[in-house]
Amino acid sequence: MKKISAVLLVGLLSGCTSATLVKAPGVSSIPSEYAPVNAGSDNFGTVKYLDEGAAAVRDARKKDAYKKMYEACNGKYAILDAGSSESNPTFSTHGNLTFAATSSTVFINFKCVE
Template identity: 40%
Template sequence: MNILKWILITAFLTGCTASQVIAPGSTQSSPYAPVNEASRGGIVKYLNEGAGFVKRSRRESAYKKMYESCREAYEIVKEGTNLEGGVVVPVGNSAVWADSQYVYIEYRCVSK
């Protein structure tokens, strides 16, 4: 099986939804938390691999999570990619490591 098939299978098995990394306005019970903790934004991430329609579906899932966590209006503050984890892909009698690329979106809730 070629590398592309393994990457696609892995991407499919990883799921088609985004993950909430930090909810906006999270309050930590730590006495060391910053004074602006409750006013901080949130972060979502999604796997940026697979067919175009799969990546679009994951991004739509990220939009939905941001929308729901803000009870509607939000704005994207920053967006970027990061390599994390990965998968070992067998190639003939050897194996190759394939990194997984995620899109991270930092956002904040806004008033309409």
């Protein structure tokens, strides 16, 4: 029974350990026919990951972010800056109690190097 529980836990957590490539390097951040003339392709990319949960899960998300940057740049990249952002609170009411929850996301801007 313990073995089955451990396998289920690993399966559930594996879906929560990924980063998202928000913008690939060399792609315009404003893909619109109405964009300003200086909105050509940027030489930087952005990746994000959720910065919450157990340390091992956060480390796995960060490692996945590094992997996404590595793959986007065919190997070599440099981090330009990184920062985190808090979401607006989400409220939940249970009986007479109301709870508020926020989440923290890390954003990393990077560029490909030769």
